[in-house]
Amino acid sequence: MEKTLDFKPQTLVPRTISKLGxxxxxxxxxxxxxxxxxxxxxxxxxxxxxxxxxxxxQVEFVGNKSVFxxxxxxxxxxxxxxxxxxxxxxxxxxxxxxGPSVALAxxxxxxxxxxxxxxxxxAGAAMSAQLGTMRVTExxxxxxxxxxxxxxxLVMPRxxxxxxxxxxxxxxxxxIGNFGSYFLSTHMLNIDAATYLAKxxxxxxxxxxxxxxxxxxxxxLIFSLVGTYKGYHTQNGAHGVGQATNETVxxxxxxxxxxxxxxxxxxxxxxx
Amino acid sequence: xxxxxxxESDLAIELKGVRKSFAPGTxxxxxxxxxxxKGKVTVIIGFSGAGKSVMLKHILGLxxxxxxxxxxxxxxxxxxxxxxxxxxxxRFGMLxxxxxxxxDMTAIxxxxxxxxxxxxxxxxxxxxxxxxxxxxxxxxxVEHHQKFPSExxxxxxxxxxxxxxxALEPDILxxxxxxxxxxxxxxEMVDNLILETHKHREGLTTVIISHDLPAAFRLGDNxxxxxxxxxxxxxxxxxxxxxxxxxxxxxxxxxxxxxxx
Numbered sequence: 001m002e003k004t005l006d007f008k009p010q011t012l013v014p015r016t017i018s019k020l021g022x023x024x025x026x027x028x029x030x031x032x033x034x035x036x037x038x039x040x041x042x043x044x045x046x047x048x049x050x051x052x053x054x055x056x057x058q059v060e061f062v063g064n065k066s067v068f069x070x071x072x073x074x075x076x077x078x079x080x081x082x083x084x085x086x087x088x089x090x091x092x093x094x095x096x097x098x099g100p101s102v103a104l105a106x107x108x109x110x111x112x113x114x115x116x117x118x119x120x121x122x123a124g125a126a127m128s129a130q131l132g133t134m135r136v137t138e139x140x141x142x143x144x145x146x147x148x149x150x151x152x153x154l155v156m157p158r159x160x161x162x163x164x165x166x167x168x169x170x171x172x173x174x175x176i177g178n179f180g181s182y183f184l185s186t187h188m189l190n191i192d193a194a195t196y197l198a199k200x201x202x203x204x205x206x207x208x209x210x211x212x213x214x215x216x217x218x219x220x221l222i223f224s225l226v227g228t229y230k231g232y233h234t235q236n237g238a239h240g241v242g243q244a245t246n247e248t249v250x251x252x253x254x255x256x257x258x259x260x261x262x263x264x265x266x267x268x269x270x271x272x
Numbered sequence: 273x274x275x276x277x278x279x280e281s282d283l284a285i286e287l288k289g290v291r292k293s294f295a296p297g298t299x300x301x302x303x304x305x306x307x308x309x310k311g312k313v314t315v316i317i318g319f320s321g322a323g324k325s326v327m328l329k330h331i332l333g334l335x336x337x338x339x340x341x342x343x344x345x346x347x348x349x350x351x352x353x354x355x356x357x358x359x360x361x362x363r364f365g366m367l368x369x370x371x372x373x374x375x376d377m378t379a380i381x382x383x384x385x386x387x388x389x390x391x392x393x394x395x396x397x398x399x400x401x402x403x404x405x406x407x408x409x410x411x412x413x414v415e416h417h418q419k420f421p422s423e424x425x426x427x428x429x430x431x432x433x434x435x436x437x438x439a440l441e442p443d444i445l446x447x448x449x450x451x452x453x454x455x456x457x458x459x460e461m462v463d464n465l466i467l468e469t470h471k472h473r474e475g476l477t478t479v480i481i482s483h484d485l486p487a488a489f490r491l492g493d494n495x496x497x498x499x500x501x502x503x504x505x506x507x508x509x510x511x512x513x514x515x516x517x518x519x520x521x522x523x524x525x526x527x528x529x530x531x532x533x
Contacts, residue, residue, distance in 0.1 A: 144361070146362075146385075147362045149354070
């Protein structure tokens, strides 16, 4: 058994397969660890004492404090999307299709995905750095010694708050993005406002918005889980905190983009 | 008093044949036996890597032994579930090497925190009253109560850490290298604070992990010398001075030397 672990293939193909196998094994291990971490944190949601105020505090941090950057990003995303689609639609004399194109793209995909990526950079990284610092300065140990479960006090409120705040932020992103597109189309591209809105009403359905909200909640779960997991298991002082933060942003962003495809496919099967 | 002569009812903590390994072939604790008496100051000394911190984590139930048992007030903690361990930990107070204060809370909020968590029947003013009293016991002036840890000196942080450890009136107080990183004057102040705190609360069991040998011999009613995962010698300071073991002699000579200085 030991010998097989020491086996180092010399030729290119076996070596590549061996490396690939190592990556897969590591990935499966991390995924398993994260699942256990998630479960052992979330079981505390129903157990006393109530952490309602910690959850509210985190909703304020993740949600309220991200509103400005989400509005700014949403506004310009909607405007640029309208501007780019205009040139295409104008060629086939279908300028009024800008409204539904922007609305569908924002509600189904761009809203949740861009919100997920932006909030990962802001709140996910902050969570990882904060928990990482608490770990290396023994503050998490201090909680444990006091008889306070750190997963209940620190991890669970952060995960729950992200699942709550992300759909709300994605909704803000959608609204502001559509407003930006509407403003640009009606004031600068001379599209009739009533027609613009009527077309949105015609092509966009409530389930498109629901789809985006479900995705946003899933992305909230992904980046908060990665951020708290990486932060909670930080080692090696300040260097470790930096590394955990970096890994949180990279891994969360990749997972958001990859899971977006699978979520879209599943939602398409269920809802459409 | 020899470790073997301590009766069961006098024991606060007992480690019986504790073995712990983190990697195959390397044992950190190699059948450690230790009896810590109620109401006494026990100092654990030893070289770096001897297993002092691992032993402390076993006492707190943060680590579980591969073999052997850890008993706190007659209860084997190896078999306690999370809830049972948390209940037991409420009887402990601990001063960390770095004080481990919550950096988003002020000094008084740090001390209030465990009281708010576990004494939910008290209103906010009562909690603040208890926290102020604890800060007064450790000698931290009122003008520092609203300061954040980053605004306090190393010695002040230790005081706040000690006040927080005392907040729930623990039965056992643990100190993890309390004077590491402090200047000699501040170290002496912390040592005196440890003694005063011990005298202030009747029946309090104090366990100190220390590198500071002269302080260990000054503070300890009993001293346990940990060497390579085992207790080399356990007893009052006089036993160390009488010991013929060259390893112990080396330590004792350092103490004598520092006394002469």
